[in-house]
Amino acid sequence: MISADQPTPNLSHPRRNTGSSDHLARRYDLDWLRVIAILTLLFYHTGMIYVSWGWHIKSVEHSQPMEEVMRWLHRWRMPLLFFISGAGTFFALRKRSFGSYAGERVRRLFVPLVFGMFVIVPPQIYIEWLFRGRFSGSYAEFYPEVFNFQPYQDGGTGGAFSWHHLWFICYLFVYSLLSIPVFRWLKREGGQRFTDRIGRLISRPGGAMWLVGFLLLNDVVLGGFFPNETHALVNDWAYFMKNLILFWLGYLLISRRDFWQTITDQRRYFLIGTLFCTVVLYSARAVIGEDAIDKSQLLTTLYSFNGLGLTWFSVLATIAYGYRYLNASRPILPHLNEAVYPFYILHQTVIILIGYYVLTRTQLGVYEGFFAISFSSLFACVAIYLCLIRPFKVTRILFGLK
Template sequence: MRRYDMDWLRVLVFGLLILYHVGMFFVPWGWHIKNNDIYGWLRYPMLFLNQWRLPILFVISGMGTYYALNKRSGKQFALERFVRLYIPLAVGMLLIVPPQVYFERLANGQFQGGYLDFWPSRAFIGIYAEGNFSWHHLWFLPYLFLFSLILIPAFLKLRNNPDNGLLRWIRRQMNKPFGLFWLIIPLYLAEAFLEPFFPVTHALVGDWFTLVFYVFLFFYGFLLMASRNNFWEIAAQRRRLFLKCGIVGFTVWLATILTFEDSTVRHFTEAFLKVFNLWSWILAIFGYGARYLNKPSKLLAYCNEAVYPFYILHQTVTISIGYYLMDLNWGFVPKFLVLTLGTFGISWILYEFGIRRWRAIRPLFGLKVRPKKYDQVGVLTKEAS
């Protein structure tokens, strides 16, 4: 049975990702280009989103993997992952990401000239940040591709042995109010003992904390679906409990980092609060999604297909607009609105008229090729239906 709430959550979380990257233009943290005025207060809502926005995407991806693998052999699934992840990554690195590096180099005075002076002659010289070749925001794709391939044997074993000990244990924990919180133990160990020695780089090679942390979350998504215990119903029933845990977790975590100086005790405390907080919010979001979002709609069908190309396109659009806004003497609100509306609007135009309607272009952005008898708005004609 298709989970429309999972589709909605995927769309909404990727939408928040776009807003988060718009926010990166204004906060004190390092990013590719920065506004001429920085707004310190914005870091607090950004910190809230930053706790769970990427973890929930990996969990949702693991859930989707369960459904995708149910209809395919291991080899078929690996080929599907190559088509859906590797090809868009390659296209993105060749065509979509280079404008981001170009505008960053212009903003920092590291390059002068037009874009055709930069691409392709300079765009692929050296590895970013010293060089120009990068996957930037598309780092999610190689990590997800790697996780999908290396976990195929484990996923097939779980699929073919639904009554194994691990899945029985998961089913038992689901029946306890706080049972699923046992899953934060591996996350805590990674946060406490790996993160200090392997800071996040998104470079894949040597990025051990990121690899370990997110592969567990991806695996958890598969486990929750493979358990065949009604996770969605359980999450909906306990959504208020999970929400309270999230509110308490974020409040105490924020108070900890604002109150206490860095120390060993603070580090281990902060690590626990962080994983407790993010897992609480993930469970709460799934619970409220199951309660209110498990409904089909034409809007959902459109957005669910559009979200992947939007993800690939959006940061390039944001940085391109931001370059021409960064030195203007405008306030936060007009710049934020222009960046947000411009990112969504231009991404939609590129998707609707440059990707969605073209059979040869669709696979380059991770979309399935439609039957030829689809009309221009993506609806099967009477003859085809």
């Protein structure tokens, strides 16, 4: 993950009058939002046990209200994290050369990804195989399956080699390296003229909302060929490009201090847009029905466009209200900001281990089970971080900490 690092002066474009305070600013709100988004992921992934969508372990009981809440969260949580990561990249590149930035991305993203694929993810696959009756032996007997390098497939089929929830780290690593030429260009005269044009657009009332056009264009060009999210990198191009665009927009809209205030001043437009798209999302499902939407190309396209509007407007609203109300440091924030990355790496494995015990050894209902798994997983992740990760240099490196 990339934090909103303290920037250093950039004198490459002295003609841009952004104000001297631009060089001293730190976006504490981005740190708070990152913590909130990743904490939300813990509850979201616990909820996957109790909804009708496929996942690694499943309760026989489902919660429709939980599923409807998660339907909205799915359109907000990861896009927000990619936007924040792009914003953090801007601050990181104010302190580093592109070469040192690339090296840091290898250390803080690629190393934890490889470590996670061989250490953190395999227990999830083992538990899923036990749960589905595919395997009955010990973990020691299962683990050599990982080194067959046969890719995992949904539903517990296929092999035992996967990045599972660490797809986010994989995508972020690829985005970071692929984007270096883009960020280099944005620092040059042509890129600054492009940024000027973006500035003129967003200065209009609700102008930043029009940037959703980049997401809509991606959906038109690639959505029909790659309609489903796979998180598999090689056959996930519509989703891959969608999040790359959000990553770039995060960088771009944080790159000038006057953009920060412009977006914040227009926060009510973004909130209204979010509420409108939310109403359309649930009304379409209730009135038209999901089956009818799926059978009509026009309705499918409009429904998809509304979902992208919801994503972009909710991200803008979150960033705007965050800057308005959360841009302040607290003594606990540096500790939380450091902990969220290993917390993200750990959380799904812990949820599946605890969830398996709750589903197979207790009679807890949907909501009792949800809260038991969620808070037990939260406490377990905190304990592992404090006792096994934070104090030791080796584990800090493996979990991407400085």
